[in-house]
Amino acid sequence: MQEIPQSEIPVLAIDLGGTKIITTIVSRQGQVVAKEYCLTLADEGPQPVIKRIFSSIDRLLSAQSMEPSHLESISMAAAGVIDSERGLITTSPNLPGWCNIPLRDTVKEKYRVATFLINDASAAALGEQHFGAGKGIKDLLYLTVSTGIGGGIIISGKLYSGVCGSAGEIGHTTIDVNGPRCSCGNIGCLETLASGTAVAREAIRRISHGEKSSLAGMVSGKIEDITAEEVDIAAAGGDSLAREVILQAATYLGVGMVNLVDIFNPEMIIVGGGMAKMGDRLLNPARRVVMERAFRLPAQAVRIVPAQLGDDAGVIGAAVFAFQQSLTRRTR
Amino acid sequence: MQEIPQSEIPVLAIDLGGTKIITTIVSRQGQVVAKEYCLTLADEGPQPVIKRIFSSIDRLLSAQSMEPSHLESISMAAAGVIDSERGLITTSPNLPGWCNIPLRDTVKEKYRVATFLINDASAAALGEQHFGAGKGIKDLLYLTVSTGIGGGIIISGKLYSGVCGSAGEIGHTTIDVNGPRCSCGNIGCLETLASGTAVAREAIRRISHGEKSSLAGMVSGKIEDITAEEVDIAAAGGDSLAREVILQAATYLGVGMVNLVDIFNPEMIIVGGGMAKMGDRLLNPARRVVMERAFRLPAQAVRIVPAQLGDDAGVIGAAVFAFQQSLTRRTR
Numbered sequence: 001m002q003e004i005p006q007s008e009i010p011v012l013a014i015d016l017g018g019t020k021i022i023t024t025i026v027s028r029q030g031q032v033v034a035k036e037y038c039l040t041l042a043d044e045g046p047q048p049v050i051k052r053i054f055s056s057i058d059r060l061l062s063a064q065s066m067e068p069s070h071l072e073s074i075s076m077a078a079a080g081v082i083d084s085e086r087g088l089i090t091t092s093p094n095l096p097g098w099c100n101i102p103l104r105d106t107v108k109e110k111y112r113v114a115t116f117l118i119n120d121a122s123a124a125a126l127g128e129q130h131f132g133a134g135k136g137i138k139d140l141l142y143l144t145v146s147t148g149i150g151g152g153i154i155i156s157g158k159l160y161s162g163v164c165g166s167a168g169e170i171g172h173t174t175i176d177v178n179g180p181r182c183s184c185g186n187i188g189c190l191e192t193l194a195s196g197t198a199v200a201r202e203a204i205r206r207i208s209h210g211e212k213s214s215l216a217g218m219v220s221g222k223i224e225d226i227t228a229e230e231v232d233i234a235a236a237g238g239d240s241l242a243r244e245v246i247l248q249a250a251t252y253l254g255v256g257m258v259n260l261v262d263i264f265n266p267e268m269i270i271v272g273g274g275m276a277k278m279g280d281r282l283l284n285p286a287r288r289v290v291m292e293r294a295f296r297l298p299a300q301a302v303r304i305v306p307a308q309l310g311d312d313a314g315v316i317g318a319a320v321f322a323f324q325q326s327l328t329r330r331t332r
Numbered sequence: 333m334q335e336i337p338q339s340e341i342p343v344l345a346i347d348l349g350g351t352k353i354i355t356t357i358v359s360r361q362g363q364v365v366a367k368e369y370c371l372t373l374a375d376e377g378p379q380p381v382i383k384r385i386f387s388s389i390d391r392l393l394s395a396q397s398m399e400p401s402h403l404e405s406i407s408m409a410a411a412g413v414i415d416s417e418r419g420l421i422t423t424s425p426n427l428p429g430w431c432n433i434p435l436r437d438t439v440k441e442k443y444r445v446a447t448f449l450i451n452d453a454s455a456a457a458l459g460e461q462h463f464g465a466g467k468g469i470k471d472l473l474y475l476t477v478s479t480g481i482g483g484g485i486i487i488s489g490k491l492y493s494g495v496c497g498s499a500g501e502i503g504h505t506t507i508d509v510n511g512p513r514c515s516c517g518n519i520g521c522l523e524t525l526a527s528g529t530a531v532a533r534e535a536i537r538r539i540s541h542g543e544k545s546s547l548a549g550m551v552s553g554k555i556e557d558i559t560a561e562e563v564d565i566a567a568a569g570g571d572s573l574a575r576e577v578i579l580q581a582a583t584y585l586g587v588g589m590v591n592l593v594d595i596f597n598p599e600m601i602i603v604g605g606g607m608a609k610m611g612d613r614l615l616n617p618a619r620r621v622v623m624e625r626a627f628r629l630p631a632q633a634v635r636i637v638p639a640q641l642g643d644d645a646g647v648i649g650a651a652v653f654a655f656q657q658s659l660t661r662r663t664r
Contacts (some may be wrong), residue, residue, distance in 0.1 A: 081627045081628075081629050081630075083629055090627075090628070090629045091627065091628065091629075138495075139494060139495055151595070153595075155487055155492060160487060160596075161597070162471060162596055162597025162598065162630065163471055163597055163598065163599045163630075163633050163634075164597055164629050164630060164633050165597070166597045166627060166629045166630050167595065167596055167597040167630075168595065169594040169595065169627060169630075170594075170595055172594050172627065173590070173591035173594055173595060174507050174587050174590060174591060174625075175506050175507065175509050176508065176509045176510065177507050177508045177511075177520075177525075177584070177587055178508065178510065179509075184627065185624070185625060186590060186594075186625040186626070187587075187625065188509075193509075252509070255506050255509055255519075258505070258506060258518060259505035259506060259591070262501040262502075262504050262505055262518075263483070263485075263499065263500065263501065263502055263505060263595070264492075264494055264499055265493070265494025265495055265496055265497070265498045265499040266494065266495065267495045292517070293506075293517060293518040293519065294518070295413045295422075295423065295498060295501060295504065295516065296413075296422070296423065297413050297415055297422045297423075297496050297498045298413075298494065298495075298496060298498050298499075298501075301495050301496050302495075
């Protein structure tokens with residue numbers, strides 16, 4: 001077989017989320033050249049999920065007539081607190097039962113290629129910085145706002161991951177010290193107040209208490225089925241309860257951003273994840289809170305923008321991470 | 333006159349605080365070889381304070397039989413939101429009337445040597461990292477807890493200052509979204525809940541409402557004169573109100589640290605400033621909150637320790653900053 005030039009050897013990049021597993025081939029130019037999905041079925045616990053990851057890799061390689069040896073590496077982005085140094089998922093609110101699971105080495109042993117594991121929001125931050133909304137920006141923060149809230153930190157153009165690799169858990173910082181307890185064990189976390197889950201929960205709570213909203217009709221009276229996406233649709237249609245609920249979450253999100261602006265004085269905050277699809281309905285109130293409450297100098301300096309890579313940010317970023325690591329190894 | 337070797341040319345380093353101006357000569361080895369103090373008298377506004385800075389520099393140079401040309405540079409650490417790039421104090425809660433004051437260039441024009449201006453807590457972070465509690469640590473955070481709460485961020489061994497130079501305002505992050513308004517304009521800031529001012533305010537509030545405490549006797553009944561230092565003395569003597577007030581502030585401080593631990597996954601948090609003199613009475617409850625509420629991986633990784641350089645951290649750090657900047661200029 002003809003040898004493939006270094007610059008064309010791709011990464012097999014995986015995004016392991018609480019809902020689905022996205023498995024892709026990503027080129028050095030950041031293009032997703034092949035992709036397949038399967039459900040995570042996270043409730044079945046780690047071993048069945050790892051089997052599904054293997055099957056997914058095998059199917060994709062087979063469909064592309066590729067062998068593991070044709071890969072630069074395998075790189076995985078996963079929801080949870082990742083010990084990057086040791087390749088462990090130490091804990092993950094969205095992957096029940098994953099406690100110090102050595103996912104990196106398990107995959108590496110099977111496929112015998114270099115393998116990497118990083119947090120999904122950190123990966124998305126890298127992806128957006130190289131190929132998305134943050135191109136050319138040196139100091140930026142990425143927030144993924146969906147079921148939960150994750151964060152990634154880019155400093156001087158590089159991913160900042162802290163001493164164990166778990167940095168960026170912005171969703172689990174307290175903004176309401178007297179607020180509700182979060183699934184992570186902390187109190188009044190940004191995630192409990194501004195995530196998609198929080199939006200749905202608040203809409204359900206208010207409608208259950210007898211408030212009127214077009215949302216009740218949208219779910220045929222099954223109030224508990226309301227999602228953040230439906231709240232957004234209702235808000236777009238002029239429903240005032242839906243608008244108030246989104247405004248409240250956006251205000252909390254703005255408070256979280258004020259904290260980031262005052263701590264990091266960043267050039268940009270990129271917002272991705274399902275809730276980012278709400279666009280300015282979410283971002284404008286958050287921007288207003290930043291202008292009102294953060295120090296003027298950093299508030300005027302920061303741009304708060306939507307992500308550009310959509311669902312591909314995680315896998316593209318995981319691939320960027322792998323290419324960077326390989327480069328570091330080669331130049332040592 | 334004999335030429336002084338490069339390695340022995342010192343920096344004139346100044347710490348401009350809300351209460352006093354410390355003016356020093358600092359050697360390349362981080363030694364404070366000469367020092368003088370004067371009161372800031374900040375209420376008189378910027379121009380009189382700048383005159384006092386000039387007088388202080390003149391007196392110190394004269395006492396040391398030095399000329400400005402004998403200095404590597406002049407480096408100033410100041411309380412407030414600093415635009416390091418442009419050398420401005422943009423705003424400062426402790427320096428009334430300082431709004432976009434070009435302190436760096438004002439000093440530079442008079443003394444005709446390279447001049448630098450950074451935030452005082454950022455300077456202290458650098459000082460502690462080079463010559464204090466953080467020697468050899470690459471990723472650390474410094475918190476100064478006194479009248480207010482300031483912060484400094486060291487990443488990969490270097491000061492992180494953000495896109496305008498104002499990063500590190502950890503004291504002005506919201507931890508209680510329904511809390512009191514802070515002098516900075518934000519709501520429920522860490523500073524309003526955990527600073528020395530907060531400790532004194534809470535003790536005064538409780539005693540004014542009729543609660544018993546030995547503090548009343550300590551200030552001869554002038555309740556409004558109670559300071560955080562006196563609350564600490566009363567707590568050391570077993571006063572339960574004083575102990576409760578400190579425990580409450582320490583718990584809030586712990587919440588602020590949980591946020592930093594989850595965001596930065598740092599190797600170390602160094603606590604300086606007047607409140608740090610409370611030692612484990614302040615730090616132990618804060619450490620407990622971190623262990624209870626932050627993610628386990630970063631909580632177990634971080635060491636929370638008292639600062640070692642005391643009041644000299646700011647000037648030593650300002651000197652470190654100046655030596656680093658000069659080195660960068662020379663090697664360009």
